Amino acid sequence: xxxxxxxxxxxxxxxxxxxxxxxLGEVPIGCVIVYQGQIIGRGHxxxxxxxxxxxxxxxxxxxxxxxFLHSWRLEKAQLFVTLEPCPMCSGAIINARxxxxxxxxxxxKAGTAGSLLNLLTDQRFNHQAQVTAGVLEAEAAERLRSFxxxxxxxxxxxx
Numbered sequence: 001x002x003x004x005x006x007x008x009x010x011x012x013x014x015x016x017x018x019x020x021x022x023x024l025g026e027v028p029i030g031c032v033i034v035y036q037g038q039i040i041g042r043g044h045x046x047x048x049x050x051x052x053x054x055x056x057x058x059x060x061x062x063x064x065x066x067x068f069l070h071s072w073r074l075e076k077a078q079l080f081v082t083l084e085p086c087p088m089c090s091g092a093i094i095n096a097r098x099x100x101x102x103x104x105x106x107x108x109k110a111g112t113a114g115s116l117l118n119l120l121t122d123q124r125f126n127h128q129a130q131v132t133a134g135v136l137e138a139e140a141a142e143r144l145r146s147f148x149x150x151x152x153x154x155x156x157x158x159x
Contacts, residue, residue, distance in 0.1 A: 041065030084111035104140025
């Protein structure tokens with residue numbers, strides 16, 4: 001498990017990715033994957049631009065990390081994401097054998113790393129990840145609140 005300063009360092013990199021998504025009009029969710037102290041995968045939501053339901057930040061970061069290591073196994077990697085993973089992303093994390101998952105804001109509507117259920121630590125699967133919730137939670141949550149507030153304001157103006 002990484003110390004608090006390292007956790008915050010890498011979560012700030014994930015927040016940068018979230019900001020990249022927001023600049024594109026995407027939901028501001030960002031992710032980085034760290035291996036031996038180096039970021040080897042980055043991703044931010046691109047569902048709207050791609051019109052592909054699988055283009056979540058985690059999925060894109062996992063794909064990049066797999067390419068970097070030339071392996072689907074990310075057994076000694078840490079994943080940092082600004083919002084609690086959904087079922088699809090938790091499944092990919094389990095399948096990639098990611099060792100540690102750190103997330104910022106909880107997702108009470110779709111989170112499967114502790115909110116609705118916890119797929120990542122379920123002993124019935126052949127792999128479990130260590131989960132740390134709430135890393136820079138306020139910063140991650142504020143990005144999401146601000147994004148959705150702007151959308152609601154736009155909708156009110158068009159009515």
